[in-house]
Each structure stands twice: as C-alpha cells, then as structure tokens.
Amino acid sequence: MANKQQVEMQKAKTESNLGRINRRTFLSGSSVAALASVSPSSFAQISTAVDRPVITHGVQAGEVTTHSAVIWAKTDRPARMFIQYAYNPEFRQSINVAPIDVLSVTNFVGKLRLTKLLSNQTVYYRIEFANLDNLKAVSDSAVGMFKTAPTQPKNLRFAWSGDTVGQGWGIDPARGGLKTYSALLSHNLDFFINSGDTVYADNPIQESVTMADGSQWNNIITEEKLKVAETLDEFRGQWQYNLLDKNFLEFNQQVPSYYQWDDHEVVNNWSPGKNLLDDDRYTEKSISVLAARASRAFYEMTTIDYVPEEPGRIYRNIAYGPDLEIFFLDLRSYRAANSESLQEEVSPEARILGAQQLQWLKTSLKNSRATWKVIACDMPISLIVWESRVNQKIVEAVANGEPGSPKGRELEFAELLTFMAEENIHNTVWITADVHYTAAHHYDPKRAAFKNFEPFWEFVSGPLHAGGFGTRVLDGTFGPEVIFQQAPPTQNSPPSEGYQFFGLVDIDGDSKALTVRLMNCDNQELFRQELKATV
Numbered sequence: 001m002a003n004k005q006q007v008e009m010q011k012a013k014t015e016s017n018l019g020r021i022n023r024r025t026f027l028s029g030s031s032v033a034a035l036a037s038v039s040p041s042s043f044a045q046i047s048t049a050v051d052r053p054v055i056t057h058g059v060q061a062g063e064v065t066t067h068s069a070v071i072w073a074k075t076d077r078p079a080r081m082f083i084q085y086a087y088n089p090e091f092r093q094s095i096n097v098a099p100i101d102v103l104s105v106t107n108f109v110g111k112l113r114l115t116k117l118l119s120n121q122t123v124y125y126r127i128e129f130a131n132l133d134n135l136k137a138v139s140d141s142a143v144g145m146f147k148t149a150p151t152q153p154k155n156l157r158f159a160w161s162g163d164t165v166g167q168g169w170g171i172d173p174a175r176g177g178l179k180t181y182s183a184l185l186s187h188n189l190d191f192f193i194n195s196g197d198t199v200y201a202d203n204p205i206q207e208s209v210t211m212a213d214g215s216q217w218n219n220i221i222t223e224e225k226l227k228v229a230e231t232l233d234e235f236r237g238q239w240q241y242n243l244l245d246k247n248f249l250e251f252n253q254q255v256p257s258y259y260q261w262d263d264h265e266v267v268n269n270w271s272p273g274k275n276l277l278d279d280d281r282y283t284e285k286s287i288s289v290l291a292a293r294a295s296r297a298f299y300e301m302t303t304i305d306y307v308p309e310e311p312g313r314i315y316r317n318i319a320y321g322p323d324l325e326i327f328f329l330d331l332r333s334y335r336a337a338n339s340e341s342l343q344e345e346v347s348p349e350a351r352i353l354g355a356q357q358l359q360w361l362k363t364s365l366k367n368s369r370a371t372w373k374v375i376a377c378d379m380p381i382s383l384i385v386w387e388s389r390v391n392q393k394i395v396e397a398v399a400n401g402e403p404g405s406p407k408g409r410e411l412e413f414a415e416l417l418t419f420m421a422e423e424n425i426h427n428t429v430w431i432t433a434d435v436h437y438t439a440a441h442h443y444d445p446k447r448a449a450f451k452n453f454e455p456f457w458e459f460v461s462g463p464l465h466a467g468g469f470g471t472r473v474l475d476g477t478f479g480p481e482v483i484f485q486q487a488p489p490t491q492n493s494p495p496s497e498g499y500q501f502f503g504l505v506d507i508d509g510d511s512k513a514l515t516v517r518l519m520n521c522d523n524q525e526l527f528r529q530e531l532k533a534t535v
Contacts, residue, residue: 053079053129053139056108057243060252061146062259062303064191065318066119069146069256070303071127074109075102075139079129081110087121089145094126101132107236109300120150146256147190150321153509159184160376161502162195162433164242166264166466167492170205170219171245178465180500180521181247187504189255193326195433195462196262196378198302199238201229201294203264209494217494220244228267230284232293238265239301259302260314260328262378262434266294269387269396273337315357317364323507325370327361329353329377331398338387341395341408352398352409353416362419365428371512371533373428374505380432380460381413382441382480383472397434399475404449406477417453417478426454426534429514431503433462436469437487438501438518440527441480448479457531459516460485461503467492468499484518484527498522 053075063070071083080101086094102110110129117123124145131137150156161180171177184192205225209217222244224237242248263270267282267290274287284290295312298304307313314330334354343350353361365373379385385397395401398409406414420428439460445451458480468488474480488499500521507514512533518526 051077051131051134052137053077053131055127055129055139055142057240058249058252059125059127059142059144060303061125061144061256063113063305063318064146064148064256064320066149066151066321067117068113068115069117069123069148070111070113070305071125071144072109072111072303073127073129073142074107074301075129076108078103078132079108079139080132080135081112082128082130083112083114083125085114085123085125087118087123089124091124091126102129107233107297107300111300111303113305117148119148120152120154121148122146123148142253144253146254149190149319153322153512155509156190156321156324156507157187157504158191158193159187159189159502159504160193160195160431160433161462161464162262162378163197163264163436163463163466164194164199165205165238166197166200166203166436166463168203168205168209168219169217169466169495170221170225170241172218173220173246174218175496176247178242178245178247179495180464180502181245181251183519183521183523184502185247185251185254186523191320192251192255192257193328193376193431194257194259194464195376195431196260197264197434197462197466198259198261198298199242200264200466201235201238202267204228211494211496217496228281229294230282230290232296235265235294235297236301239297243301257303258318258326258328258376259298259304260330260376260378261298262332265298266291266332269338270332271335271338273339315360317368319368319370322369323371323509323512325368325373327364327373327375329361329375330357331377331379335409338394338396339408340393341400341410342402343408343411346411346415350408350411353412358412358416361416365420365425366423368425371427371535372507372514373425375428375430377430377432379434380441381430381458382443382475382478383435383460384475385435385472399477401473401475403476406450410450410475410477413478414450414452417450421453427514427531428456429505429516429531430456430458431505432458432460435460435472436463436466437471437485437499438462438503438520438526439471439485440483440516440518440529441474442483444479444481446479447476447481449477450479453478457516457529459503459518459529461501461518463495463500464502465495465500467494468497469493483529486518486520486526495521501526 083097387394504517
C-alpha cells in the first residue's frame, strides 16, 4: 500500500494533468477553432495572482429536458461561479446566468439549473470561478455542450451502463484509463444513463495489482481510495477519483448524463438490516449514517436535480420528446431489510420499491404519452442475486429463487405488471446493469408462473470499468428467457480483458422502431434487437 508521501506526489501529478485537460478544446471539426478563439474570460478582469481558483474536476451537464438542464463544476476554494451559454460555439449573443457562490459546505461544487432553453438545440456553456476574497482573481474558463430534448419526433440515440472502478480496478493510464467512456463518446449520443454503482465506496484500491500474466496493473492513487469510505469527505473522494480520468472528463464535456444509484455508493448489498459490527474496516457501524453521507456526496458530485418535495430523491421521470420517456427507479432507499423474501402478501417487510415509489411509477406510466417508456432499473428483475454467494438464502435483489407464484419482493413487480396490462400501457423496455456482464432477457406470460402481464424485454449491460463476473440463474416467476448473454470465463476479470459493456438505444423518428445494441468496450456490436412500436 502506498504511503502518504506517494499519495501526495500522485495527487500533485494528477492535478497538473487536470489543468491541461481543462484548457484543451475538445470539439471536432469547425468548432475547434471557434472555441479556441473565445476570450478566456467574459465576466471579470483576470488577475495573475496565485489566488486564482482552479476548476478541479472538469464540467458536466445533466437532467436535460426540452427547456432545461443542470450544469456542474467544482473549484478548489470559496468562489463565485459564473455561467454563460449560447447556441453556437463562438458564443455569439450569449446569455449570462446570475452567478452563485460556492463554499466548503458543498465541497466547493456549483450546480445550477438552466431554464427557458430552446428545444432540440446544441447548447454551449462556459464556466468560470472568481475568488470570493478577490473577485478579480478568476479561474481559467471551462467549456461544455449538450443537446436539449426535442418537441417533435426525430431520431434519438442514448446509451446506458453502470459499475465504475470496482473490485480494485482503478485508473491505470498506461492501459487507457476508463476507456469505455471513449468508446461511448464515439456514438454521438443525445445522453447517457449511469445505471448505478457509480462509485465503489467499499472497494479500496492498491497502488499496483499483479495480473495473471505477471504484468502490473498500476492504479492512480488518492488518499480517499486507500480505505473504505466512512466520512463525508471520503465519500466525496470516491467521485473525485473517477473524475481524474481523461476519458471521463472528455465525455462529461460533451454528453449529458442521468444518474441513479445502487449499493456500492454506500457498501455492498446495503439495506436497513446491514450489520457492520464484525467488519473491521469500518469504525462507523451505522448503515443509516453511511447511507446519509453517501447520499449527500451523490447529490453534490453528480448533476442529479433537487426535488423540493423529497430532498435526496432519486426516482424520477424525464420526458425526452414525443417518442421517449425515461423512468428512473431506486431499489435501495425504500427497501426493507434483505431477507428470504418469501412473504405471501405485500407488507413493509416485503418492500423493495416502496409504496410511494410504486404508486408514482403506476401513475407516471399511465399518464405518459411517449411512444416508448424506458424503465431504468438499478437491478435486474429475475436474475437471482444472493446477499452471500456462499450462503444462498438471503435475497439481495428482486427474485427469490422459488418457483411458482410471486412472493416477497416479487409481489410489487407483479402488482406493477398487472397494472400495466390492465391499463394497456404498451412499449415498455427495461434497462439495467449491476451484475457485471451483458444480456438480453425476454419475458413472456406463456413461460411464466405468474400470467397477468404483457411480454416485454429487459437488457443488461455493464460494467463500465470494474471486475467482470459470470452469468447468474434466472427465476422463472415472470417467464424470462435468455436470448443473449456474454460474460468472462473467470470471476473478477480485469477491465483489460475486454469484458466491459454498454448498451446503445436508437429510436427512429419516422418508423418509431426502437433498436437496442449490446456493445463491448472495443466498440464491437455483440447483439442487436429491433422492437416495433405498438400504436
């Protein structure tokens, strides 16, 4: 394990690299020269003093709708954040947004929601920070871009995946870093869905790992990644580590993201019943305290929007034009303690969605007028995931492994699927990650123990950059069938072996067909499924 001096040396080297990354132009074609010609500051006189703030972890956009988006950046000290945006890379007729102040209480993160944007437009934005102690001391500018959602039918493309920097596989620049983000960037995406396990707060990394062939995997290291996260700053550090990667930074500059979470943002397989008393890695034994700190870091370090009626809420829906609405679920925050999940009636002990989220999902699906309704679920429905691979008794996900009628957590999904059938809610597609391989599952009541639903598809893809793992068994309650799957032959396969996956979704604005492609990190298409819309 690296000592503190090594960490400080690595930190200084990384910050130097980030400075160069932030000053780079990143757009291709005619936009490169245009952005290069932009004045370095439009808001204040630049000081040459050493107290100029630094934009430390790039910029990013998210929560994009037809007329709004959330913009994010982080600096290194108390500062005033200035944002300017335009509909051209030269920033002609640009609009200045009222500045906001960022302080240590938010980890010097600034998040601001842009409103009244034009639909179906590429928006270019520029961010600067001015030192609150000396407003003439202004940072270098950082620029980014995103597309607003359309109001009329058009071709759409988005991607999804999950599971980043898990199982000790950190950023090794010599091996390309988090190179799946580079593959994603090549697809001219409208947006990206990060499906959970966005960080691994419970997976420390070492300076180097000896590979099976004798070579060394050499991680960039930071102090926060040398142990499990317990304090708020340590949870923040999980995000800050991932944002050291040049692929991730460049991706964030050009593609907006929607985030949801799963377990590793807190600790593996966490639920209210998680017991850490015998885990010597943790001095903080309260899972509720750890989850609260993790939630705070998640909200600070991503572009997820603030929900006034329930601060910290992750489940939400985004209407992205007339042909697409996305429903983001949260199977963590409202679940009961993990158990055998064999309850025969819905009860507080059998919950995983929770009554309020389930009702919201029913109502939102019923009210949706979108052609396609994509349900982004942070765990697969029917893959059997145990809390312990050794003691296969306590259920971690939805499926309980018992044949026959729904029980335990399956009851909520049976209720949802029944509702969708009775309300004639068509054209639903489920996407997920979590299990560290890729698969296509088709659900059909003809194969199922539970019959009251319409056939649908579930597509699984991940990890983005973590250990690859073998396939899991499907529970037959809802009639799933494996149409395709690909997984590594060994457990905890390193990212360098290529078993890193993401999914691409295209919606044709004319025919309304939705096509899913399962891809690997080398941009090879592994599987394709076209779905016709029921109209």
